[in-house]
Amino acid sequence: xxxxxxxxxxxxxxxxxxxxxxxANSTFGHLEDVEITLFHAYTPLPxxxxxxxxxxxxxxxxxxxxxxxxxxxxxxxKAVEEKLLQGGFAQSCIHTVFKxxxxxxxxxxxxxxxxxxxxxxxxxxxxxxxxxxFTGSVFSKVVxxxxxxxxxxxx
Amino acid sequence: xxxxxxxxxxxxxxxxxAIAHSDDLEIMTGHLTQLLAGTLEIKGCSIFALEPESGExxxxxxxxxxxxxxxxxxxxxxxSIGDIKKGKPVIIRDLKDTDLLQYPQEASEEGIGAxxxxxxxxxxxxxxxxxxxxxxxxxxxxxxxxxxxVLAENIGLAMMYTRLLNALKEVKxxxxxxxSVWFNAIGG
Numbered sequence: 188x189x190x191x192x193x194x195x196x197x198x199x200x201x202x203x204x205x206x207x208x209x210x211a212n213s214t215f216g217h218l219e220d221v222e223i224t225l226f227h228a229y230t231p232l233p234x235x236x237x238x239x240x241x242x243x244x245x246x247x248x249x250x251x252x253x254x255x256x257x258x259x260x261x262x263x264x265k266a267v268e269e270k271l272l273q274g275g276f277a278q279s280c281i282h283t284v285f286k287x288x289x290x291x292x293x294x295x296x297x298x299x300x301x302x303x304x305x306x307x308x309x310x311x312x313x314x315x316x317x318x319x320x321f322t323g324s325v326f327s328k329v330v331x332x333x334x335x336x337x338x339x340x341x342x
Numbered sequence: 343x344x345x346x347x348x349x350x351x352x353x354x355x356x357x358x359x360a361i362a363h364s365d366d367l368e369i370m371t372g373h374l375t376q377l378l379a380g381t382l383e384i385k386g387c388s389i390f391a392l393e394p395e396s397g398e399x400x401x402x403x404x405x406x407x408x409x410x411x412x413x414x415x416x417x418x419x420x421x422s423i424g425d426i427k428k429g430k431p432v433i434i435r436d437l438k439d440t441d442l443l444q445y446p447q448e449a450s451e452e453g454i455g456a457x458x459x460x461x462x463x464x465x466x467x468x469x470x471x472x473x474x475x476x477x478x479x480x481x482x483x484x485x486x487x488x489x490x491x492v493l494a495e496n497i498g499l500a501m502m503y504t505r506l507l508n509a510l511k512e513v514k515x516x517x518x519x520x521x522s523v524w525f526n527a528i529g530g
Contacts (some may be wrong), residue, residue: 200409230372230403233360253380258404261407291366315400317391317470321501322367322402326355 190222190277195305197226203311207341212274224282228295231287261285312342349489353381367504371403379406385477391470411452432459437478456480460490464498
């Protein structure tokens with residue numbers, strides 16, 4: 188049976204994400220019949236054309252370092268999962284999604300909400316004016332695309 | 343570490359392709375930081391956007407640095423590796439021998455031995471910074487610094503291009519939302 192509240196918590200390891208995590212714990216951690224998904228989409232390693240052999244060689248040599256760094260992120264996400272447990276969520280109600288991103292982060296979140304049928308999203312409103320100017324607002328894109336979803340804003 | 347050239351034409355080609363093949367700035371800068379960290383065999387790399395009023399360097403993308411180090415606090419161009427504000431590259435070859443850092447303790451705990459910081463410019467104006475972090479002392483060659491400056495100029499162009507593309511997409515989306523009935527009503 189589907190939980191009454193399916194919460195999505197996009198997590199990008201920033202200070203505001205820590206605030207969103209604290210909010211999720213204090214607001215939903217003690218409730219029954221809730222599920223929460225921690226979501227992080229990382230940038231996959233770039234594909235390099237075979238003709239760039241020396242670069243490929245250098246990258247291959249260091250590929251294990253690069254992959255290891257991505258795996259470290261996954262471990263960090265597991266640590267966040269632990270904080271949800273400490274916040275009162277049952278182990279069986281916590282899900283973690285760690286996936287390579289194929290499109291912009293807003294589109295990844297919107298797709299996940301639709302596929303997973305999440306009905307609550309805790310999202311932060313990025314404070315950085317310059318980075319928002321260049322990359323666009325994930326918050327605006329997500330909020331304008333969602334329907335029948337409760338949006339909790341952390342800023 | 344010696345000062346032999348590390349950025350050759352193949353590295354440049356791979357980086358240029360990473361810039362050309364993505365219209366998403368976060369993916370593009372993510373790939374750039376991975377490519378530079380991997381091919382230069384350094385600890386990590388970050389790309390920042392400069393907030394012109396406050397002088398804060400806002401993180402766009404990073405690779406190889408810990409979450410704790412990235413969340414150490416706001417980075418200001420005037421306090422952190424100051425000459426970036428003047429539009430010049432700053433090379434800290436040995437972290438133990440500098441007073442240019444805003445967070446020296448955190449950098450030392452992160453295991454950073456050297457930092458190279460290059461301004462990202464657009465038509466001569468500073469719009470960000472590209473930073474490379476080495477685990478040990480780093481005698482980067484003049485030619486590699488020059489290559490990084492050219493690379494940073496390309497990043498600046500790509501940042502502005504994706505910004506304009508985002509604006510264009512927003513305009514298109516707004517125009518698509520205009521119903522023909524409303525359009526006729528205002529005399530279209």
